[in-house]
Amino acid sequence: MKAMLLAFALTVVIAVGAFYSLQEIGFSAEDQTSGADVRLDE
């Protein structure tokens, strides 16, 4: 049971981590589909 709960907890951690990591390294749809001249952060 402990292994199962730990696995579910890690699933949540991985999901949140993946979301922020991909944003951080510029893999959002906005980043991918715009050139350097587009000011996404404004």
Add this chain to the structure above:
Amino acid sequence: MARTLIAPVFGLILSVLLGTAMLAQDTPEVDRTATGGAQTLEDIMARQRGEPIDDAFRSGTTGDPDSAAGMANQLGTLGGSSDPDLWRAFRYGSADITTQARGPAANVLVQDGGMWWLTFREGPLNRYGAYLLGGTLVLLALFFLIRGRIRIDGEKTGQTITRFKPIERFAHWLMAGSFILLAITGLVSLFGRKVMIPLFGHESFSVLAIGSKWVHNNVSWAFMLGLTMVFFMWVLHNIPSRTDLKWIAQGGGIFKKGVHPPAGKFNAGQKLIFWAVILLGASISLTGLSLLFPFELPMFAKTFDVLNSTGLPQLLGFGELSTVLAPHQEMQYAQLWHAMVSLALMAIIFAHIYIGSVGMEGAYDAMGSGEVEEQWAREHHSLWVDSVKEKQTQAPANGTPAE
């Protein structure tokens, strides 16, 4: 490497399933002199009937700047290409397009695979997907009504035996938990428009769809990690052996009370589940990555190329599969294949969940606590129990005595 091995196999199945759209276009010659080479009423009618049309007479008519009238002459201002010529070049992807947009596939202005993809996705894919999942559930319910719960036949010993270590259970649940989330959110994405919008309305479904997309995209990594862990931990136990044939010959003992064919750590049924999960899971992961990073990981043109070289599509009457795919077509194939394989895996997993929970007494303990009743183990995995017992008797002899 995995892609090279898996892609052709699944690509072939894909080609069979999607075959009608990729049929070799053996169309009769049509006399178009009456329209000066442009499409005829016959062409339009054939297209409306859904018949394949050799549209080379249109796709090639994209203007001829070299033999154009001079700029100063009459009719020369467009440089030899009329607007329809230009639009045809866009439509057939032959125009030389430069754009300031830097996104992937930004220079594809028109691609015509979209309607076929949409009608297939909303038609046969949804319909047969629902039949498959619903049919599997009905069959399992019938099996439960007829066979009932498979009980432990012999007398329980009260002794348990460790079936799965914590790390094995952890990997299983990492994969299983994420798969269930992915399956639910995937079904929301696939059937949402047809089933859920009429039920909940656009506003509510919008929230659900955005949430589903987030979960689906981000939980996928946990599934891939679990899948990899499970593969390396259990692959050696899942290599087919002669014992499996006996197990299959006796139907695994699941259809008749008191029948218990011998099996190792995993019986033939579990091995089938294992390889289905690994192969289908890998294929789902690859197409999922392709969808997660749009246009970055195209794999179908290459797969079709490999398939063509085997001669199988030609043998099955599909002719040469197209190896020149627009970036969007790659994504469309990836989406369809991702959904089809996922639906197949869901049906298999329904059966797995059934037999691991309500379908068989004592089965859940293997993944719950990891400790199973010895009598259960003897009935379902007799060879494995023997090997565990043998190791236990050997262990003290080889072990270092306590001081």
